Amino acid sequence: MMVPRPVSVVFRVIFLSLSLLLMGQPATAQKRATRYNAKPSNTVEAAALEFALSADEVNSLVGKKANVLTSNGKEEVDVEITRFFTGRDESQIKSMEVKAENATRGKRLFATRLVEMKVDDKTYQFQYLPSLKAAAIEDMSRKNAAISEKLRASNEEFWDEIPEKEQLKYVDEYKEFLKKVGTHFSGFNMQLYETKYFLFYTDMPAKQVAPYLVQLDKMNELLGQSFGFKPGHNIWRGKAVVVAFLAKQAFLEFEEEFYNRTETGNAIGLCHSHGDGKVIVSCYRGNDPNFFGAVLVHETAHGYIHRYKSTVPIPTWINEGIADWIAMMIVPSSKEVRFRQTEAAARLRQSHTFGGQFFNNDRLDGWQYGSASAIIQLMLKANPEQFKLFFNGIKEGLTWQDSLQRAYGLTVEQLCQAYGQTIGIPRLTP
Numbered sequence: 329m330m331v332p333r334p335v336s337v338v339f340r341v342i343f344l345s346l347s348l349l350l351m352g353q354p355a356t357a358q359k360r361a362t363r364y365n366a367k368p369s370n371t372v373e374a375a376a377l378e379f380a381l382s383a384d385e386v387n388s389l390v391g392k393k394a395n396v397l398t399s400n401g402k403e404e405v406d407v408e409i410t411r412f413f414t415g416r417d418e419s420q421i422k423s424m425e426v427k428a429e430n431a432t433r434g435k436r437l438f439a440t441r442l443v444e445m446k447v448d449d450k451t452y453q454f455q456y457l458p459s460l461k462a463a464a465i466e467d468m469s470r471k472n473a474a475i476s477e478k479l480r481a482s483n484e485e486f487w488d489e490i491p492e493k494e495q496l497k498y499v500d501e502y503k504e505f506l507k508k509v510g511t512h513f514s515g516f517n518m519q520l521y522e523t524k525y526f527l528f529y530t531d532m533p534a535k536q537v538a539p540y541l542v543q544l545d546k547m548n549e550l551l552g553q554s555f556g557f558k559p560g561h562n563i564w565r566g567k568a569v570v571v572a573f574l575a576k577q578a579f580l581e582f583e584e585e586f587y588n589r590t591e592t593g594n595a596i597g598l599c600h601s602h603g604d605g606k607v608i609v610s611c612y613r614g615n616d617p618n619f620f621g622a623v624l625v626h627e628t629a630h631g632y633i634h635r636y637k638s639t640v641p642i643p644t645w646i647n648e649g650i651a652d653w654i655a656m657m658i659v660p661s662s663k664e665v666r667f668r669q670t671e672a673a674a675r676l677r678q679s680h681t682f683g684g685q686f687f688n689n690d691r692l693d694g695w696q697y698g699s700a701s702a703i704i705q706l707m708l709k710a711n712p713e714q715f716k717l718f719f720n721g722i723k724e725g726l727t728w729q730d731s732l733q734r735a736y737g738l739t740v741e742q743l744c745q746a747y748g749q750t751i752g753i754p755r756l757t758p
């Protein structure tokens with residue numbers, strides 16, 4: 329959730345600089361890849377080899393029919409795989425040759441352009457490894473089965489892909505719900521705005537609504553990019569629902585009436601992430617339209633994080649850190665998140681430690697939001713691909729500490745120190 333902060337003086341704005349600690353880490357997962365002649369040069373490449381086909385498995389695909397997707401979006405349909413060109417390591421391919429049924433000659437497809445292929449109903453992804461100038465072929469069925477099993481052990485699961493027809497049904501269900509909300513607030517003249525991904529229900533004047541809708545769409549796109557979804561992917565169960573009031577009183581009444589909630593602290597917005605995948609954000613605008621924009625993006629980002637890939641909950645500091653980071657990116661006119669970062673740095677300069685009350689806490693203190701977003705920002709800046717690996721690792725059942733180690737080669741203490749260095753506290757401890 330996002331709460332207002334007391335207005336305070338503008339501190340010196342601190343720009344996060346990249347920490348040396350976060351750069352040039354050796355690949356910690358290299359051990360797993362020792363059966364290959366050539367080793368990947370970093371943690372992202374090492375992780376891409378975890379479910380890669382062996383040389384024999386690659387070879388056994390020759391002669392089979394395949395659909396091959398390339399990076400320009402073209403698909404070679406029902407072609408025969410006639411040959412793989414590999415380096416010395418025969419599991420890593422430089423290019424492949426395919427032949428259409430009636431073609432007289434084969435066609436060469438280069439590893440840099442290969443994205444995905446289907447053979448006998450099995451999906452394979454090509455993982456290009458820049459340091460080796462070759463691609464490994466990742467067995468997605470094997471990978472997903474292994475992840476499913478790991479998730480099941482902790483009572484979590486992948487979110488189902490929802491067929492289009494059912495998506496429409498969910499949207500209808502939400503519209504029924506919103507009708508009830510409209511009836512309850514019949515004096516408010518609530519209006520529904522529907523976009524590709526959102527149902528936005530509000531008593532705000534129409535001309536104020538448009539910019540918020542644009543920001544929500546941008547958030548959707550940027551989070552997809554940061555976590556690893558293709559543009560245009562709909563993550564929501566149907567769509568995400570936003571109920572936005574002008575006044576606080578109406579927000580409180582909504583929470584009590586529809587969620588039985590009388591205790592909202594001093595929240596301006598709340599994200600209701602249901603176990604079945606439904607996401608409903610409620611909020612009120614109050615007197616600061618810029619801050620409200622940031623709140624809206626922040627809360628909806630929680631819904632996105634809930635819906636991403638699997639039901640695995642994301643630890644609070646990461647969840648709040650991402651929500652505040654994306655709010656800062658999408659609503660730069662709100663200085664809120666930057667203020668929080670500055671404030672958190674000032675607090676930590678007094679204590680030089682989180683005192684064990686940050687990385688493993690279920691709730692953050694108000695000032696800690698600034699550290700959460702600053703650390704997320706630092707990790708993204710250091711390397712977006714490593715961040716993707718880190719976030720996906722957690723959603724795939726690794727503890728966040730293990731995922732941090734795999735993606736960045738860092739312990740919690742080292743991450744904390746890297747952050748400390750950017751705010752002038754070289755020995756900051758967790």
Ligand SMILES: [Zn+2]
Pocket residue numbers: 329330626627630648651
């Ligand atoms: Zn939050």
